[in-house]
Amino acid sequence: xxxxxxxxxxxxxxxxxxxxxxxxxxxxxxxxxxxxxxxxxxxxxxxxxxxxxxxxxxxxxxxxxxxxxxxxxxxxxxxxxxxxxxxxxxxxxxxxxxxxxxxxxxxxxxxxxxxxxxxxxxxxxxxxxxxxxxxxxxxxxxxxxxxxxxxxxxxxxxxxxxxxxxxxxxxxxxxxxxxxxxxxxxxxxxxxxxxxxxxxxxxxxxxxxxxxxxxxxxxxxxxxxxxxxxxxxxxxxxxxxxxxxxxxxxxxxxxxxxxxxxxxxxxxxxxxxxxxxxxxxxxxxxxxxxxxxxxxxxxx
Numbered sequence: 001x002x003x004x005x006x007x008x009x010x011x012x013x014x015x016x017x018x019x020x021x022x023x024x025x026x027x028x029x030x031x032x033x034x035x036x037x038x039x040x041x042x043x044x045x046x047x048x049x050x051x052x053x054x055x056x057x058x059x060x061x062x063x064x065x066x067x068x069x070x071x072x073x074x075x076x077x078x079x080x081x082x083x084x085x086x087x088x089x090x091x092x093x094x095x096x097x098x099x100x101x102x103x104x105x106x107x108x109x110x111x112x113x114x115x116x117x118x119x120x121x122x123x124x125x126x127x128x129x130x131x132x133x134x135x136x137x138x139x140x141x142x143x144x145x146x147x148x149x150x151x152x153x154x155x156x157x158x159x160x161x162x163x164x165x166x167x168x169x170x171x172x173x174x175x176x177x178x179x180x181x182x183x184x185x186x187x188x189x190x191x192x193x194x195x196x197x198x199x200x201x202x203x204x205x206x207x208x209x210x211x212x213x214x215x216x217x218x219x220x221x222x223x224x225x226x227x228x229x230x231x232x233x234x235x236x237x238x239x240x241x242x243x244x245x246x247x248x249x250x251x252x253x254x255x256x257x258x259x260x261x262x263x264x265x266x267x268x269x270x271x272x273x274x275x276x277x278x279x280x281x282x283x284x285x286x287x288x289x290x291x292x293x294x295x296x297x298x299x300x
Contacts, residue, residue: 006079010090012056014279017286018155018186019052020045024289025182026163028296029175035168040111043104044163050101052155055131057094059142061087062135066143067204076275102128113169123162130154143206147194148187148221156183177236184229185285188259191222192266192281196274219267226259226284233292251291258284 023044030036064080064087071081079085105124109117134141134150141150160179165171194201194208195218202211210218233252262280269277 006084007093009077010057010060010079010085010093011053012076015056015189015282016049016052017282017289018151018189019048019159021285021289022155022159022179022182022186023048023163024293025178026160026175027167028293029164029172029178030167032296032299033168033172037111037167040108040166041163043108043111044159044166047101047104047108048159048163050097050104051127051131054094054098054101055134057090057097058132059135061090061094062140063206065136066140066206070200076278098128098131108166111166113165116169120162120166123158127154127158142208145207145209145212147190148209151187151190152183155186156180174236177232181229181232181236182285182289184225184232185288188222188225189278189281189285191218191225192274192278194218195222195266196271196278219263222266223260223263226256226263230256230259233288247295251288251295254291255284255288258287 026044027036027041030041060078060080064078080087080090102124105120105127108120112120130150130153133139134147134154141147157179160182161171161175164175191210194210195215198208198210198215198218201208209221230252237252262277262284265280266274266277
């Protein structure tokens with residue numbers, strides 16, 4: 001039981017709503033456009049979750065190798081750093097999980113539009129490389145102020161648009177707007193993490209955006225990312241107004257309230273007290289997604 005708990009911690013379950021939200025939004029739009037298909041939908045969900053677990057495993061392993069994580073760190077416990085997981089074991093788990101995720105990705109190929117299977121292969125390769133390039137390689141993105149951009153692309157633009165592409169066989173401008181919204185919201189999960197770890201990252205030479213631009217800039221970015229996401233979705237909702245009930249506008253409004261309350265807590269807390277806000281930020285994103293799915297599934 002203890003071993004299982006250690007591996008669950010390594011998966012960082014509290015952050016998984018970030019990848020899940022993007023896929024669910026795309027599925028909601030597929031249902032709204034009368035093109036929802038169950039099997040490829042399940043495959044997309046499994047692939048997205050596994051890809052994030054790969055990224056989380058890789059981040060823990062390579063942060064340990066780079067000396068960015070130390071025993072007694074402020075953030076959540078890291079099994080490999082504390083000696084609960086052997087580094088080699090975590091590395092094997094990382095690449096084994098990546099292999100399984102790639103297998104799930106290949107299972108999507110029969111659902112690709114006719115003659116367009118290579119599009120899914122290309123996106124799958126880019127995603128697989130991205131899960132590792134975030135933490136390792138000749139130019140690890142999270143060490144060079146590119147972590148937020150990577151999250152925006154790999155947890156917003158790619159999963160939302162290409163999940164819809166697998167299901168519907170095409171792209172949609174509304175879905176693109178939703179992917180931008182989800183991308184900004186997902187970036188905030190990383191910002192909380194980097195805001196909390198600013199001192200440790202600076203000491204380790206990890207140049208996150210918070211290290212480079214300062215904690216105050218991180219706070220401002222967190223607040224405005226949520227507001228930008230709200231503005232994009234509100235604009236989308238206005239474009240869809242005549243097919244949606246008025247109460248559907250509560251989805252972005254409720255998110256805005258939760259986001260602001262979380263930001264107020266972020267301003268007040270330091271150290272380990274920031275850890276719950278990582279989960280709260282992901283929770284806000286998932287609540288927003290669920291509230292958005294209700295009218296998408298009911299009104300089409």
